[in-house]
Amino acid sequence: MAFCMRFCSKAVKVILYLLLLNGFNSYGTDDYKELFKENCASCHEIGRILTGPDLMNINSLRTTDWLIDFIGDSKKMIEEGDPIANQLYEEYQRIEMPPAGLSKNEILGILDYIENFEVVKPVYQPYTVQEINKTRFKPTTSLIALSALLLLLLLYLLGSPLLRKRLPMSFYIITISFFGLAFSMSVSKNRTKHLVAKEQHIAQPLEFSHKVHYTDYQIDCIYCHEKALNYATANLPLLSNCMKCHDYIREGESFEKKEIDKLIKLWEQEKDIAWVKGYRLSEHVHFDHGLHTQTAGLKCTDCHVNIEIPSITKTNVSMKWCLACHEKQSVNLLLNYYKNVYDTIYNFSGLISSLNGSSNCFCCHY
Amino acid sequence: MEAAIAFAVIIDNEMLMKKKDIWTALDEDGNKLIPGKSPIPSTHMRDHIFNFSLLKSDRRNFLKSVGLGSVAFSLATACSKSAVKKGLPFFPNSSDAKPGQELYYKTTCPVCLAHCPLSVKTIDYRPVKIEGNNEYPKTSGGLCASAHASLFDLYNRERITKPYKGPLEKTWKELDIEIRSKLQELSARGKEIAILSDHINSPASLQLLSDFKTEYPATQLYFLNPLFPDALIQANKKCFGKAVIPSFHFSKARLIVSFGADFLASWLNPVEFTQEYLAMRDIDNSRSLSYHIQFESQYSITAASADKRFRIKPSEEGIILRALYDYLQTKSILPPHKPIEEKYEIARLAEKLLEYRGRSIVISSSNDTAIQMLVTGINSLLDNYGRSIDLDNPFLKIPQENGSVNELISKIEKNQIAALVCWNKDLHSDYPVFNDLQDNLEAIELKISFNHYRDRFSEYADYLCPDHHYLEAWNNYVSKGYLKMAQASIKPLFNSRQAEDSLLRWMKHPDDWYAYLIKSTQAFLQGVSKGNEVAMEEVIKKGFWEIPLTKARQYNFKQYLDPYIQQLESEKKGSGVFEILLVESPDLKSYSSKLNPFLAEKPDPVSSSSWKVYVRISPKTAKQNGIKDGQFIRIRTAIAEIKIPCLVQAGVADSCLIIPAGKMAGALMEKNNSLQLFDRRALSHQKSSMQAEIDVLPGKEKICRTQSHHTISVEAIVPEISLREYLDKDPSQKSAEPLSSLLTKKRDFHPHHWGMVIDLNRCTGCGACSVSCQAENNIPVVGEEEVTKGRSMAWMKIQRFYEGETDNPLIRFLPVLCQQCDNAPCESVCPVSAVSSSTEGLNQQNYSRCIGARFCATNCPYLSRTFNYKNYTYENPHSPHMSDKTGRLMLNPEVSTREKGTAEKCTFCIQRIQKRKARAKQANQSLADGMIKTACQQSCPASAIYFGDMKDPSSRVYHLLQSKRAHQVLGRIGTRPSIYYLSKVRNMDMDI
Known part of the structure; x- marks a missing residue:
């Protein structure tokens, strides 16, 4: 009992001590980095003028008290007539700095972070492309059949008369027709393979990374590809869309300033980026994005998987893969479109799309 | 029971066919050719597919059959490498710019005097198709073939690009x-x-x-306009003091007498005239029709729609008019006109005209002022001015x-x-x-x-x-x-x-x-x-x-017509000399004088010739002078001479030479190696026809025409009925289902069953649907050599059937397109199963799967399938818009282009169907009737084609299927086509 009591009290003391410790210690620099990012980074950069002034060496420029007051409530300071505050206000186009809503300690922590801020050079890590689908020579059925055919023909044409007489005509007819059929069937089986783009690395004019934009920063697909909601073709975004952010984000994590510099250069030259298409459908295939996103309610990532792998042709867009839905998906009979079509004639509780015409050739090929 | 009725109908149909004398062409000796009964020198692929024999054990044939077979199988499919394609962002020029969506601009067509309003479909900032403006009440969206073809001139690489x-x-x-x-x-x-x-x-x-x-x-x-109706304006000027072309209200005329005026195809304002004319022939909504008589030397498509046609020589026109004028004035036949009266029933016609005073129109396309004065006089005697002919709101003012x-x-x-x-x-x-x-x-x-x-x-x-x-x-x-x-x-x-x-x-x-x-x-x-x-x-x-109209006043003139009559009398021709008549051909009416491949390839509806200018002569004249089809003759007149090949055309007046004229005629004649172009100075005024002598030259060439091939059996004829028969017919007696289709299974269609109804009572045979389809679906133009071989690529063909004697036959037009059969004979014979049927009633042709065996084309009883024998879409000198970078802008991006070795056919404009369906689904609306219009339906000047869902009880198509005029073509063989044709009703007994 006494031991427990001593243990408990000791534990409590430890807990209290830890609390006090945490209470009085400054947070790690990482936490204040997050705070800076959340509250300040949208207008300020350490090393560059953005919407707000450059914060490099701000601690030596202004007194800490002034900074705490200003960050706390800059508007009050301007109204009270503080000369520096007013000068800044005029210089930066009369844009008010909104009150941060931070405690004094937090402000001190941020100032500390700014003081100790070092321009850390990230290690340049170029993306290594794995070789997918290494093509090795595989003797397929077609080659076997073709070679057999040629051998037989040679045999017939160049073989000695003795050999030819031994073998009856029907032998040639049967074997040649068999291998001929095998050859043509094998060729026709793989016929569409050449129409489907192989997965290969394609060099884009700019190393755009969906991983950074979509996965890390969680920018929605529709932010750039807005026509995918309503129209047949999902658009490639205009440069003006990129410049909404990249006007002041000039440095990335993988490639530093290299790629974004290319972007800025094109923007100044008023050109657009000529992307190499990753999804390549044949001419006779007509795909309607609007129908699939709005009416069918699919998410972009349902079809565009592997969006993070850059500069590579995307999912194997073959008909077999589309048929996974086009044959078995159920139809949304609540649409007004089906109001007069199905409710008087049929009384379906559930209708499979292939009965509704989704696996017709004419659904996509015309 | 049903079988008995069906059987009766079949027998009835066959006997009907036997009674009628229907034929499709004339052979070399002037005998009638009936496909299915007489051997026709056919160029159709059906007759050439088994040309070489597999059974010969010759090594050569062995290699041919085996080697070509297997190698051609794989090589016929073009390997399209997955080339690198670049994508550029779509740059919107306004906030409502839509990528890949169509945007319509309303404009007006300047090709002829009619100035029909247009609606130009643009996709991604460039015009892709020209349509008629739906809102314009006079044309209801119809448009002639020349306007559709004028899009070609925009992207023509031969245009001068800078000053x-x-x-x-x-x-x-x-x-x-x-x-x-x-x-x-x-x-x-x-x-x-x-x-x-x-x-x-x-x-x-x-x-x-x-x-x-x-x-x-x-x-x-x-x-300068050599084909301008100068004389008409002069006549009006002299008679009424107004230098105008008056407006002709065909919708107020019960009786129409036309002397050579092809008002449904080329005279003045064809599209509006067609609509007004057909308003008086609406058999579904009224019990009577107008009566239309045509006196002419050439065979125009207006005559094909007419109730009665008289064959006259150009010189006889003046005499007939004079007889008519005298009868109207004196109510009796004067002795000098007796022979004419017997031939052309002038008295009966004049009585009818007097009965319908003020509700008739008499017109002539002659460029002879004297004839136009007579016509004006006749119209004036009949009190037509102010009622059916309007001078105060004229069609054209000069x-x-x-x-x-x-x-x-x-x-x-x-x-x-x-x-x-x-x-x-x-x-x-x-x-x-x-x-x-x-x-x-x-x-x-x-x-x-x-x-x-x-x-x-x-x-x-x-x-x-x-x-x-x-x-x-x-x-x-x-x-107006x-x-x-x-x-x-x-x-x-x-x-x-x-x-x-x-x-x-x-x-x-x-x-x-x-x-x-x-x-x-x-x-x-x-x-x-x-x-x-x-x-x-x-x-x-x-x-x-x-623009507000002024009230039409009545005009009566008191002109002394005798000097004009005397002028005509003095121009009487003898019977041994040939007479030339230049007629304006609607297929030569192009925007520029340069060759327009769409119009050049479009076959003339009556003679089905294309790419060349031929002079038409009657079979009798050809026989008398020993001229065969395609033979060159030299025509000599007082002013010029010309060397031109002949075409024997049934129905043309004897001893007449009919030469089609138009803006593009010069360009086509240059291809013809006809050396001297015609001098139209002499023809543009004073005389309506000229005398000529001909020399038959020894050279002969094969006529470039689409007639001898792609001709379906005469049983395909949709029976035509006279007005009396139609009115007596019991409405409940619909044509029962033919026997063979009772034996074939009926299929279920969801969610729609697309069908089409073509009203032959309205179809004039102009062929605008064919050119519209060509522009919409990227159908290549193949050139004259290929057309001569029978390889024209049009998906919509106007078949022409004759009925009666060779001198003056009746003509019937039948627009034939893929019938989208529910039980299609083309589906079962494809070796790679490239043809299938959809759940909506359409017959699907899969271009990428097709290997080019052409069994489908031979098995189709309607001969509606075409085949790409060559790479018509690239490197084609006759269709530069497909092979040229600028010209490719004309192609419709919604439709794929086909390559060599694929068969193709009408798809009921599936791209339009899918687009409208997608839009309706996205907007959460239901599809209404009339939202989907096929290209042919939209451009028909006569509004003869209706497309819609046969399952939807509120659709026009559903309603028209119940009509007692509805027939299927070749229904008895059990193909269950999705297109129904409504029979033509002719007013054969002058019952008005």
Whole structure:
């Protein structure tokens, strides 16, 4: 009992001590980095003028008290007539700095972070492309059949008369027709393979990374590809869309300033980026994005998987893969479109799309 | 029980066919050819597929059959490498720009005098298809073939792309300075400046020209149009003092008598006339039809729709009119006219005309003033003016200051012209008289050409200032009751400038053409709408604006017609001499004088010839003179001579030579190696026909026509009934289902069952649907060599059947397209299963799977399938719009292009169906009837085609299927086609 009591009290003391410790210690620099990012980074950069002034060496420029007051409530300071505050206000186009809503300690922590801020050079890590689908020579059925055919023909044409007489005509007819059929069937089986783009690395004019934009920063697909909601073709975004952010984000994590510099250069030259298409459908295939996103309610990532792998042709867009839905998906009979079509004639509780015409050739090929 | 009825119907049908004398062509000896019964020299693939024998044990044949078979199988499928494709972002030029969606601009067609309002479909900022404006009540969206084909001229790589001074390229600014100084100099010297153009119907342009005249007082406007109805205007001027072409209200006429006027295809305003004419022949809504009699020498498609046709020689026209006029005045037949009366039943016709006073129209397309005076006299006696013929709201008004081209020619001969501005006229091709004036023309000091293309005049012209194509240009037009606006649908492709803009620059006018046009139009509208504010934007958006009409007054003239009658009497011809008649062919009516491949390949509806100009002669004349089909003859007249091949056409008058004329005739005749072009000076006025002698030349060539192939069996005829029979017919007696289809399984269709109904009572056979389909579906033009072999690629064909004797047969048109059979014979024979049927009733052709075996084409009983024998889509000299980078802009991006080795056929415009369905689903609406219109349906000037869901009880198609006129073509063989045809009803007994 006494031991427990001593243990408990000791534990409590430890807990209290830890609390006090945490209470009085400054947070790690990482936490204040997050705070800076959340509250300040949208207008300020350490090393560059953005919407707000450059914060490099701000601690030596202004007194800490002034900074705490200003960050706390800059508007009050301007109204009270503080000369520096007013000068800044005029210089930066009369844009008010909104009150941060931070405690004094937090402000001190941020100032500390700014003081100790070092321009850390990230290690340049170029993306290594794995070789997918290494093509090795595989003797397929077609080659076997073709070679057999040629051998037989040679045999017939160049073989000695003795050999030819031994073998009856029907032998040639049967074997040649068999291998001929095998050859043509094998060729026709793989016929569409050449129409489907192989997965290969394609060099884009700019190393755009969906991983950074979509996965890390969680920018929605529709932010750039807005026509995918309503129209047949999902658009490639205009440069003006990129410049909404990249006007002041000039440095990335993988490639530093290299790629974004290319972007800025094109923007100044008023050109657009000529992307190499990753999804390549044949001419006779007509795909309607609007129908699939709005009416069918699919998410972009349902079809565009592997969006993070850059500069590579995307999912194997073959008909077999589309048929996974086009044959078995159920139809949304609540649409007004089906109001007069199905409710008087049929009384379906559930209708499979292939009965509704989704696996017709004419659904996509015309 | 059902089987018994069905059986009865079959027997009835067969006996019906046996009673009727239906044939499709004439062979060399003038005998009738009936496909299925007589051997036809067919070029159809059906007869060539088993040409070589597999059974011969020759090594050569063995290799042929085996080697070609397996290798061709794999090589026939073109390997399309997955090439690198680039993607650029879509740049919106406004907030409502839509990528891949269509945007319609309303404009007006300037190809002929009719000025039909258009609706131009643009995708991604470029025009892809031309349609008629649905909102315009007179045409209901219909459009003729020439307008559809004029899109080709926009993307033609042969267009002049920049301004030139002789051989040097210049900028517009430099040209303007030079030309302006030259014009001022010439004007100061008092020398004449001649502007030669087509008839200008635009108030803004006319105002501009009068302003130009104030600046340069020596300007004179001349107009050139060899096929202009000059005599009609002269007659009206002499009789009523109005130099106009009156409006003809066919919708108020119960009795129509036409002397050679092809008003449903080429005369004046064909699309509107078709609509009005058919309003009086609406058998579903009224119990009576109008009565239409045609007196003519050629066989036009108007005659094919007529209830009664008389074959006359051009010289007899005057005599008949005179007899008619005398009877109407005296109510009796005078002795000199007795033989004519017996032949043409003049008395009966005149009695009927008197019975329907004020509700008839008598017209003639002759360019002989005397004949037009007689026609005017007859109309006046019948009190037609003010009722069915309107002089107060005319179709066309002629400004008084225009000079005719003959005056210009005489002045050029005397070297009185100092400057010549040629405005969209190919001088040497349109009016060959200029060929003789070469030296005089070159002596003119200032020669400016506004033409789009390089021609003979451009070789020696001083300045080439290329004009915009009408789709890049702004303009306004006035015709009866409407002000029509034309706006640009695309930014100018090249460095051309609108001709009106050039004229403004040369006057140093402060406005540019757009501002000038808007000001002028606003002033016009203010004057016309009596002070009510009209928003210009609304007018441009709608494309036309209604102008209040003045009340039509009655006119009676008291002219002394005897001098004209005497003139006609003196021109009586003997019977041994040939008479030439130039007829305006609707297929040669193109926007420019250069060859337009769509119009060239479009077969003439009656003779089904294409690509060449042939002279038509009757079978009797051919036999008498020993002329065969395709034989060259030399025609000699007093003025010129010409060498031209012949075509034997049943129904043409004897001893007559019918030559089709039109803007494009020159370009086609050059291909023909016919050396001398016709001199139309003699034909443009005074005489309606000319005497000629012919020499039969030994050479003969194969006629380029689509008739002998792709001809389905005569059993395909949809029975035609007379009005009496139709009215007596019991409405409940529908044609029962044929026996064989009772044995085949009926299928279920969800969610729609697409079907089509074609009303043959309305179809005139013009062929606009065919050209519209070609433009919409990227169908290639194959060229004359391929057409001669039977390889024309049109998905929609107008079959023509004759009935009766060879002298004066009846003609029946049948538009044939893929019938989308529910039980299709083409599906079961495809070796790779490239043809299947969809759950919506359509027959699907999969281009990528097709290997080119053509079993489907041979098995189709309607012969509606076509095959790409060559790579027509690339490297095709006859269809440059597909092989050329600029020309490819014309292709419809919604439809794929087919390559060599694939079969294709009508798809019921599946791209339109899918697009409308997608839009309806996305907008959460239901599909209403009329939301989906196929290309053929939309462009038919007669509104004869209806497309819709046969399952939807509210659709037009469902309603029309119940009609007692509905038939299927070749239904008894059990294919269950999805297209129903409504029989034509003819007023065969003059029952009005």
